[in-house]
Amino acid sequence: MRRPSALVIALAAALVAALPAAFAGSSADPGISSTTILVGGTSPLTGPAAAYASVARGAKAYFDSINAKGGVSKRKIEYRIVDDAYNPATTVQAVRRLVEQDKVFAVFNTLGTEANLAIRDYLNQSKVPHLFAASGATTWGRDAAKYPWTIGFQPSYAAEGLVYGQYIAKAKKKAKVAVLFQNDDYGKDLLASLKLGLGRSGSKVVAAEPYQVTSPDVGSQIAKLKASGASVLCVFATPTFAIQAYVFANRLGWKPLIINNAVSGTSNIMLLASEGGKNKLVEGSISTTVLKDPTDPRWNNDPGMKLYRSLMGKYADGENINDVYHVYGMAVGYETVSLLKRLGANPTRAGLMKAARSMTSAANPFLLPGISVKTGKGDNFPIQQGQLQRWTKGRWVPFGGLWVSKRN
Amino acid sequence: MTPRMQRTFGFGAFAAFVVFVAVLPSFVSDFKAREYSYVAIYLIALLGLNILTGYTGQISLGHGAFMAVGGYTTAILMAGNEQYGGPFSGGLKDLWTLPIAGLVAGLVGLAFGIPALRLSGLYLALATFAIAVAMPSTVKRFEEFTGGGSGIQLFGTPELTGSIANVNVLGRSLTPNDWMYYLAWSIALVLFAGAWLILRGRTGRAFRAVRDSETAAVSSGVSLARYKTLAFGISAAYAGVAGGLFAIASAFVNPDTFPIALSIFLLVGVVVGGLGGLSGLVFGAIFVAFLPLWAQGQDLGSLLPNRIIEETQKPGGPAIVYGVVLILLMFVLPNGVGGLFRRIGQLLSSRRYSRSD
Numbered sequence: 001m002r003r004p005s006a007l008v009i010a011l012a013a014a015l016v017a018a019l020p021a022a023f024a025g026s027s028a029d030p031g032i033s034s035t036t037i038l039v040g041g042t043s044p045l046t047g048p049a050a051a052y053a054s055v056a057r058g059a060k061a062y063f064d065s066i067n068a069k070g071g072v073s074k075r076k077i078e079y080r081i082v083d084d085a086y087n088p089a090t091t092v093q094a095v096r097r098l099v100e101q102d103k104v105f106a107v108f109n110t111l112g113t114e115a116n117l118a119i120r121d122y123l124n125q126s127k128v129p130h131l132f133a134a135s136g137a138t139t140w141g142r143d144a145a146k147y148p149w150t151i152g153f154q155p156s157y158a159a160e161g162l163v164y165g166q167y168i169a170k171a172k173k174k175a176k177v178a179v180l181f182q183n184d185d186y187g188k189d190l191l192a193s194l195k196l197g198l199g200r201s202g203s204k205v206v207a208a209e210p211y212q213v214t215s216p217d218v219g220s221q222i223a224k225l226k227a228s229g230a231s232v233l234c235v236f237a238t239p240t241f242a243i244q245a246y247v248f249a250n251r252l253g254w255k256p257l258i259i260n261n262a263v264s265g266t267s268n269i270m271l272l273a274s275e276g277g278k279n280k281l282v283e284g285s286i287s288t289t290v291l292k293d294p295t296d297p298r299w300n301n302d303p304g305m306k307l308y309r310s311l312m313g314k315y316a317d318g319e320n321i322n323d324v325y326h327v328y329g330m331a332v333g334y335e336t337v338s339l340l341k342r343l344g345a346n347p348t349r350a351g352l353m354k355a356a357r358s359m360t361s362a363a364n365p366f367l368l369p370g371i372s373v374k375t376g377k378g379d380n381f382p383i384q385q386g387q388l389q390r391w392t393k394g395r396w397v398p399f400g401g402l403w404v405s406k407r408n
Numbered sequence: 409m410t411p412r413m414q415r416t417f418g419f420g421a422f423a424a425f426v427v428f429v430a431v432l433p434s435f436v437s438d439f440k441a442r443e444y445s446y447v448a449i450y451l452i453a454l455l456g457l458n459i460l461t462g463y464t465g466q467i468s469l470g471h472g473a474f475m476a477v478g479g480y481t482t483a484i485l486m487a488g489n490e491q492y493g494g495p496f497s498g499g500l501k502d503l504w505t506l507p508i509a510g511l512v513a514g515l516v517g518l519a520f521g522i523p524a525l526r527l528s529g530l531y532l533a534l535a536t537f538a539i540a541v542a543m544p545s546t547v548k549r550f551e552e553f554t555g556g557g558s559g560i561q562l563f564g565t566p567e568l569t570g571s572i573a574n575v576n577v578l579g580r581s582l583t584p585n586d587w588m589y590y591l592a593w594s595i596a597l598v599l600f601a602g603a604w605l606i607l608r609g610r611t612g613r614a615f616r617a618v619r620d621s622e623t624a625a626v627s628s629g630v631s632l633a634r635y636k637t638l639a640f641g642i643s644a645a646y647a648g649v650a651g652g653l654f655a656i657a658s659a660f661v662n663p664d665t666f667p668i669a670l671s672i673f674l675l676v677g678v679v680v681g682g683l684g685g686l687s688g689l690v691f692g693a694i695f696v697a698f699l700p701l702w703a704q705g706q707d708l709g710s711l712l713p714n715r716i717i718e719e720t721q722k723p724g725g726p727a728i729v730y731g732v733v734l735i736l737l738m739f740v741l742p743n744g745v746g747g748l749f750r751r752i753g754q755l756l757s758s759r760r761y762s763r764s765d
Contacts, residue, residue, distance in 0.1 A: 089658045214668060
């Protein structure tokens with residue numbers, strides 16, 4: 001080759017022209033422009049866990065309301081929701097797309113234990129905030145030193161299972177306990193801590209049946225659990241399967257005390273499980289929550305719930321206002337906005353994580369009064385409290401004070 | 409066109425496609441290269457499935473499970489475990505696991521091909537569907553190898569080439585995404601040529617004979633047992649390589665990575681690409697890789713009005729869009745994209761021969 005071809009010259013020229021632009025670009029982190037903050041996350045809009053789609057929708061409605069008031073530090077929050085159908089491999093692809101193509105500031109509110117596990121290494125090595133993983137796996141808080149870019153939100157399943165175990169130990173003498181659990185980290189976390197909570201009380205787990213997320217129903221598991229002769233049934237299952245557990249147990253004529261985990265223990269799911277009042281098994285069920293329930297008359301005049309209803313009307317019109325997962329979404333949206341506010345005019349990814357590790361929010365309007373969202377030195381679990389509740393005549397009635405998780 | 413011209417045209421088109429694949433990453437964003445590598449992965453799986461379904465006439469609704477076998481083989485070998493002993497205790501570099509993934513899946517396919525001999529049509533479809541259904545539970549059964557429901561995390565391990573850092577190949581520095589793209593596409597193109605070689609000769613003729621009429625095939629001396637199991641084996645080996653690459657690209661496997669729906673999407677991809685043809689499968693693979701994204705309005709923001717995009721964001725929206733597009737496509741292209749190619753070819757040749765001047 002005697003002289004460089006026109007193409008090579010053109011390419012070299014383009015490169016030289018592009019170089020200064022590449023270095024001169026604003027020093028802001030990805031996802032931050034002068035008018036917007038772009039965050040993104042996956043949500044199961046389809047598939048076996050599609051009931052949780054309202055979590056993302058609630059957060060989006062809250063961001064929309066903040067944007068309508070001018071946003072945070074004059075930037076609007078754009079929240080990009082991508083469907084992963086509860087399949088972690090799809091989550092990986094979608095999150096890489098959000099980070100590398102859409103260039104989000106943070107990955108936010110991604111739903112599912114397995115989904116979050118699948119993306120955690122990638123996000124931490126890429127130094128992208130993995131904010132408020134929507135899963136109660138204990139690992140988010142416990143392994144914060146190894147994964148500084150990841151933080152959860154809700155109380156850990158370990159804390160929740162412990163509370164159920166302690167409740168059974170106190171309320172029942174020598175109870176036989178049967179457990180239906182999802183065959184993954186989430187189900188196993190709950191089961192292990194339930195056993196821990198039962199301790200040496202004399203009550204013990206006599207049967208535990210796993211189910212796969214991909215299986216059509218849990219009929220055979222419930223039949224086996226009934227055969228164990230247990231008087232308490234713990235349902236550590238996502239909404240579709242939890243409803244099935246109630247329906248199958250009722251059809252088999254089994255009448256155990258049912259403990260339903262928080263992820264399925266919302267009133268909208270309980271009403272579905274009650275089959276329009278035909279299924280009496282729901283009566284007396286025990287669960288725990290951190291959220292205000294929009295169907296609970298206690299909150300009729302509560303400013304938080306009034307705000308919730310008006311936001312649902314304005315930004316999620318046509319969606320089921322009684323769906324408590326919207327409340328979860330707004331609660332997590334509220335904390336995100338207060339973090340972003342603390343970052344001021346020049347938000348950075350590192351700054352966001354620093355703020356997330358030192359939260360002190362005492363009055364989230366969507367959480368039960370007295371529940372605080374806080375993190376700090378050695379404490380990487382944002383919410384560590386909860387309220388036990390009993391399903392009585394078509395709604396949840398709280399009992400006992402707020403529980404506080406001292407472990408983890 | 410005479411057959412010879414067709415052959416020349418075919419080689420020319422393949423060569424042009426190879427060049428297109430080679431230069432494409434220079435014209436798209438770095439991340440797009442990663443997404444296009446999934447097209448190559450699905451293409452490999454579809455090639456395998458088409459050998460079985462399109463050429464040999466055996467329906468499989470379980471190819472996702474063969475992908476899972478390959479994916480888990482790759483992941484388990486990469487993760488390594490001291491209990492395995494020998495060269496497997498330390499973890500194998502990703503590239504070397506791929507032939508093993510193909511081999512293991514191929515053996516599983518051969519093993520499955522034997523009972524499948526007794527079944528045909530719908531019954532075979534159901535039997536293969538059963539492996540797809542049983543796969544997640546089987547994987548969780550062997551938790552010490554497969555990591556159970558949490559699966560195996562490969563991101564950042566030394567066995568994975570290019571997690572974050574660039575990869576040097578033949579003196580060129582490739583970004584991790586470009587590396588994945590070239591890896592997947594080089595394997596896909598080699599396997600494409602391999603499929604063509606298998607299908608053009610004696611074996612391919614035997615496959616087609618089995619498909620068109622088993623009775624006629626047997627009476628011409630084609631061993632049904634031999635060629636059906638062989639088709640299953642080759643087909644599963646292709647799926648295994650695809651699964652291995654899928655595990656490398658996702659840097660993660662768990663039982664939900666290879667859901668039942670994947671098996672069905674693969675069959676859809678073969679039908680869209682065109683049964684009994686190879687070139688259309690590229691479009692089938694694009695369909696499998698991208699339609700779920702497009703059905704959510706991703707990438708189409710500038711093409712479609714906001715109102716429609718919003719609808720696709722609602723629960724169940726993507727599934728409806730997917731279904732509608734599939735139905736429309738089958739109306740317009742009943743023989744898939746491959747069928748369209750053949751129609752065009754026929755039109756050209758018939759014009760040539762029917763010209764009066």
